[in-house]
Amino acid sequence: MTNKYCILTIDTEGDNIWKVRNSKCSISKITTKNGKYLERFQILCEKYDLIPTYLVDYEMSLSKPFIEMTKYHRDNLEIGMHMHAWNNPPYYELSNRYGKNKSYIGEYPIEIQRKKVECITKQLENVFECSIKSHRSGRWYIDPQYIQVLIDYGYNIDCTVTPGINWTYNNGQTEESRGIDFSKAPQKAYYMSEKNVCIKESKSNNNTMIEVPVSIIKKRVRISETLKYADFWKRGVRNEIFSWLRPNGKNLEEMKKIVSVKSAENEYVEFMIHSSELMPGGNSTFRTNDSIEALYKDLEELFSYIKIMGYEGISLSSFADRL
Numbered sequence: 117m118t119n120k121y122c123i124l125t126i127d128t129e130g131d132n133i134w135k136v137r138n139s140k141c142s143i144s145k146i147t148t149k150n151g152k153y154l155e156r157f158q159i160l161c162e163k164y165d166l167i168p169t170y171l172v173d174y175e176m177s178l179s180k181p182f183i184e185m186t187k188y189h190r191d192n193l194e195i196g197m198h199m200h201a202w203n204n205p206p207y208y209e210l211s212n213r214y215g216k217n218k219s220y221i222g223e224y225p226i227e228i229q230r231k232k233v234e235c236i237t238k239q240l241e242n243v244f245e246c247s248i249k250s251h252r253s254g255r256w257y258i259d260p261q262y263i264q265v266l267i268d269y270g271y272n273i274d275c276t277v278t279p280g281i282n283w284t285y286n287n288g289q290t291e292e293s294r295g296i297d298f299s300k301a302p303q304k305a306y307y308m309s310e311k312n313v314c315i316k317e318s319k320s321n322n323n324t325m326i327e328v329p330v331s332i333i334k335k336r337v338r339i340s341e342t343l344k345y346a347d348f349w350k351r352g353v354r355n356e357i358f359s360w361l362r363p364n365g366k367n368l369e370e371m372k373k374i375v376s377v378k379s380a381e382n383e384y385v386e387f388m389i390h391s392s393e394l395m396p397g398g399n400s401t402f403r404t405n406d407s408i409e410a411l412y413k414d415l416e417e418l419f420s421y422i423k424i425m426g427y428e429g430i431s432l433s434s435f436a437d438r439l
């Protein structure tokens with residue numbers, strides 16, 4: 117049986133969200149101009165029989181051009197949820213803010229986590245007129261308690277895990293909060309243990325989440341002995357040690373290498389991009405029209421390679437159904 121499925125995930129969120137501060141005033145100024153730029157990406161996916169899964173956060177559920185696009189192309193895409201805990205209603209101010217960064221969902225009291233998940237899930241179901249089963253968390257944060265909240269609200273597939281990457285050097289908003297260490301997480305799809313998000317349960321029960329990690333492989337680089345451990349991980353996060361199936365304008369060959377490695381293992385590939393990276397200036401990587409044209413050139417070549425390698429396009433929930 118082939119496991120050669122290609123999953124495309126798009127974190128669908130406001131423009132330049134990295135630069136927005138975690139304050140009520142900053143949040144009220146978030147723009148969603150990138151919603152107008154997504155149809156070009158959708159059409160490219162359809163050209164190669166690929167089925168993108170748009171993981172949508174709160175503000176993008178209000179973007180009219182994006183909503184219209186998804187209705188027009190509804191048979192060739194999936195809508196899932198993307199949790200940006202810090203600006204997903206209901207707004208809840210955390211008392212200790214010495215972490216000085218955007219909050220992780222796990223920093224909120226459990227009843228607030230539930231309210232946030234309930235709010236965005238109902239909103240997406242109403243706006244996009246479909247059930248919502250797939251999820252990726254903002255800032256690559258999940259924990260067993262949050263996963264249980266998602267299961268309670270009907271989610272059965274998550275794609276937040278970034279195998280090999282340790283995010284514990286990234287603060288949240290409160291002083292002690294840290295990201296998740298995925299350095300030992302599986303690289304292949306797995307039923308997630310109820311106790312540890314990086315541990316595989318031998319078989320599913322009705323209460324398990326299927327995890328489909330992003331395709332990330334370790335580069336063959338020699339780590340200098342003088343490099344401090346912390347630097348090692350920080351560099352890893354900065355893409356010097358790991359290759360991601362995520363375009364950055366200069367990694368077409370690295371991305372093709374991932375596809376060929378996964379193909380040799382008869383494994384799925386999972387690509388990721390942010391919706392704002394498809395608009396010139398919507399992000400700090402692709403700032404100009406020319407850089408967007410170069411990105412589309414890379415995407416054409418990558419998608420065509422994926423097709424040549426015998427991959428079949430699939431959405432996240434259809435992939436869960438096949439497992």
Ligand SMILES: [Zn+2]
Nearest residue numbers: 127129254255
């Ligand atoms: Zn995000």
